[in-house]
Amino acid sequence: MSQQFxxxxxxxxxxxxxxxxRKKIFTFGPIIITIILLVYLLFxxxxxxxxxxxAVIETFGQVTSVxxxxxxxxxxxxxxxxxxxxxxxxxxxxxxxxxxxxxxATIATDFDKTEANMITGxxxxxxxDFFIEWKISDPVKYLYNSNEPSVILRNIAQxxxxxxxxxxxxxxxxxxxxxxxxxEIKDKILYKLDVYDLGIHxxxxxxxxxxxxxxTVIDAFKYxxxxxxxxxxxxxxxxxxxxxxxxxxxxxxxRLIRDAESYKESRINEAKGEVSRFNEMYEEFSKxxxxxxxxxxxxxxxxxxxxxxxxxxxxxxxxQKMLPLKDFTGQEVN
Amino acid sequence: xxxxxxxxLGISLLIILIIGSSSxxxxxxxxxxxxxxxxxYQGIENTAGLKYKVPFIExxxxxxxxxxxxxxxxxxxxxxxxKTLVVDNYTVWQIxxxxxxxxxxxxxxxxxxxxxxxxxxxxxxxxxxMEQTTIINSDNGSVDEVNEDxxxxxxxxxxDYGVSIVSVEIKRLDLPxxxxxxxxxxxxxxRNQMAESYLAEGKLEANKIKNETDKQVIILISExxxxxxxxxxxxxxxxxxxxSEAYNSPSRQDYYKFVRSLESLEKTMKGEKTIFLxxxxxIGQSLQGLQ
Numbered sequence: 001m002s003q004q005f006x007x008x009x010x011x012x013x014x015x016x017x018x019x020x021x022r023k024k025i026f027t028f029g030p031i032i033i034t035i036i037l038l039v040y041l042l043f044x045x046x047x048x049x050x051x052x053x054x055a056v057i058e059t060f061g062q063v064t065s066v067x068x069x070x071x072x073x074x075x076x077x078x079x080x081x082x083x084x085x086x087x088x089x090x091x092x093x094x095x096x097x098x099x100x101x102x103x104x105a106t107i108a109t110d111f112d113k114t115e116a117n118m119i120t121g122x123x124x125x126x127x128x129d130f131f132i133e134w135k136i137s138d139p140v141k142y143l144y145n146s147n148e149p150s151v152i153l154r155n156i157a158q159x160x161x162x163x164x165x166x167x168x169x170x171x172x173x174x175x176x177x178x179x180x181x182x183x184e185i186k187d188k189i190l191y192k193l194d195v196y197d198l199g200i201h202x203x204x205x206x207x208x209x210x211x212x213x214x215x216t217v218i219d220a221f222k223y224x225x226x227x228x229x230x231x232x233x234x235x236x237x238x239x240x241x242x243x244x245x246x247x248x249x250x251x252x253x254x255r256l257i258r259d260a261e262s263y264k265e266s267r268i269n270e271a272k273g274e275v276s277r278f279n280e281m282y283e284e285f286s287k288x289x290x291x292x293x294x295x296x297x298x299x300x301x302x303x304x305x306x307x308x309x310x311x312x313x314x315x316x317x318x319x320q321k322m323l324p325l326k327d328f329t330g331q332e333v334n
Numbered sequence: 335x336x337x338x339x340x341x342x343l344g345i346s347l348l349i350i351l352i353i354g355s356s357s358x359x360x361x362x363x364x365x366x367x368x369x370x371x372x373x374x375y376q377g378i379e380n381t382a383g384l385k386y387k388v389p390f391i392e393x394x395x396x397x398x399x400x401x402x403x404x405x406x407x408x409x410x411x412x413x414x415x416x417k418t419l420v421v422d423n424y425t426v427w428q429i430x431x432x433x434x435x436x437x438x439x440x441x442x443x444x445x446x447x448x449x450x451x452x453x454x455x456x457x458x459x460x461x462x463x464m465e466q467t468t469i470i471n472s473d474n475g476s477v478d479e480v481n482e483d484x485x486x487x488x489x490x491x492x493x494d495y496g497v498s499i500v501s502v503e504i505k506r507l508d509l510p511x512x513x514x515x516x517x518x519x520x521x522x523x524x525r526n527q528m529a530e531s532y533l534a535e536g537k538l539e540a541n542k543i544k545n546e547t548d549k550q551v552i553i554l555i556s557e558x559x560x561x562x563x564x565x566x567x568x569x570x571x572x573x574x575x576x577x578s579e580a581y582n583s584p585s586r587q588d589y590y591k592f593v594r595s596l597e598s599l600e601k602t603m604k605g606e607k608t609i610f611l612x613x614x615x616x617i618g619q620s621l622q623g624l625q
Contacts, residue, residue: 060384220525227529231536238540253558260562264569271576
């Protein structure tokens with residue numbers, strides 16, 4: 001066990017060199033050893049940290065410092081060693097669907113295909129795909145607090161999503177509630193990450209796709225959507241009917257009222273006309289009532305009697321006498 | 335210096351190097367070091383760094399200090415209302431008392447077996463007292479509560495092994511596969527029923543609007559008719575008022591009657607009609623006078 005730290009790392013080169021050197025140890029030994037040691041020390045003491053990374057320096061396994069990007073020096077192996085952690089890179093974790101992304105492909109195949117299926121609070125099963133964007137917030141915690149931080153994160157994400165989806169009804173998950181659900185899942189993940197202390201921070205949780213699980217069920221959901229549209233259509237048609245009928249009725253009633261008004265006015269005018277005619281006539285009449293009366297009577301008779309048979313009745317002898325204005329054969333008699 | 339001296343020097347240097355390297359060891363941040371002498375426990379190192387030991391006779395075993403995730407295989411549980419659910423758990427745990435851990439369990443896979451058994455029982459017992467609907471609908475935080483309860487129970491059970499259970503979480507909760515089909519069928523029927531009710535609602539509302547419209551139309555027209563009748567009445571009234579003013583004296587009335595009867599006579603006596611006149615009427619007398 002105590003040998004372990006010699007074999008642990010990649011410095012077999014030194015061992016091989018040592019074997020080769022033993023032969024020449026008596027001749028050039030000291031010089032060669034010194035040169036090799038110097039070269040080794042030089043290359044093992046300089047390291048660069050990339051812009052996306054931070055470097056954690058272990059001195060005999062103990063973390064002694066964390067370095068940012070740039071060129072740095074350290075004590076050579078086996079005293080100090082460097083671990084690079086990409087703290088500025090945003091990682092993406094996809095749940096519920098297999099990505100073409102090489103990095104995620106291996107993870108995705110580990111999980112069964114029903115990963116995306118979840119039960120909602122109202123006992124509907126839906127298919128939900130989402131991804132999580134995360135970052136390393138603390139390189140030391142990320143390296144030493146757990147064995148597989150990203151796998152743990154994946155499990156946390158699944159359990160959080162399960163818990164949140166389980167509290168929602170299917171319509172929220174599929175349509176309106178997405179934003180709220182994302183926020184809730186994120187909160188849950190953040191809370192758990194706090195407990196687990198993995199040195200990870202979640203930036204964003206996004207639901208990419210949520211749909212019913214099978215084509216038949218999808219069709220049923222679509223049917224509801226089209227029924228909603230149809231409902232609106234029915235109502236709009238009825239409103240159109242209303243919009244057409246009401247003005248029509250109004251114009252009809254306006255017509256009725258205007259007709260009546262015109263009747264009223266014409267009746268008044270008629271009366272006025274009649275009165276003025278009567279007044280004129282009466283004025284004439286009152287100058288010589290008897291004569292005018294007789295004249296008018298006779299004038300009227302002149303108008304109506306021609307062509308009409310007239311019978312005269314006598315009360316005295318009860319015998320009807322017919323005037324020979326018309327005989328029974330209908331022939332005019334003189 | 336002779337050749338022999340050099341060889342002796344070289345060998346002793348090598349020996350010192352071997353002894354030296356065998357008397358120090360390194361502990362990392364995420365490790366405990368468990369030190370034994372001929373398999374007998376000597377001590378625990380729980381801080382990182384370079385540590386010393388007696389060379390050759392002491393052995394070091396490393397134990398993980400970090401949190402470990404153990405993904406527990408899926409299992410079926412029966413709920414209080416005798417329904418089956420498929421539960422998928424994971425546990426995050428860590429060794430917090432390495433000595434106790436080494437004495438009672440000794441290895442990670444063995445510990446995982448115990449966690450497995452303990453979690454399975456705790457989950458089975460906890461969910462076994464709940465109704466399926468309560469478990470599925472986590473609106474009242476039931477899943478979170480189950481997680482907390484199970485974590486607590488498992489922690490209590492496993493505390494004697496020198497480990498601490500950070501959390502046990504249900505990551506998936508599913509219906510058995512044969513139940514899923516039934517759920518899909520129910521979902522479809524539920525949706526169809528919703529769709530039908532949308533359609534019916536649409537028709538109902540549309541009909542209401544149409545009926546209301548028809549009602550309004552009838553009201554509008556009947557109101558207009560009533561108004562029109564009133565206007566006509568007003569017209570008649572005005573007509574009569576105007577006329578009656580003109581016939582306000584007996585002689586005027588008399589004249590009116592006379593003129594009006596002549597007018598109507600003229601209007602009615604048209605076509606094939608026959609008139610009977612009394613002998614003593616004006617015309618009769620005139621006719622007799624003529625004979």
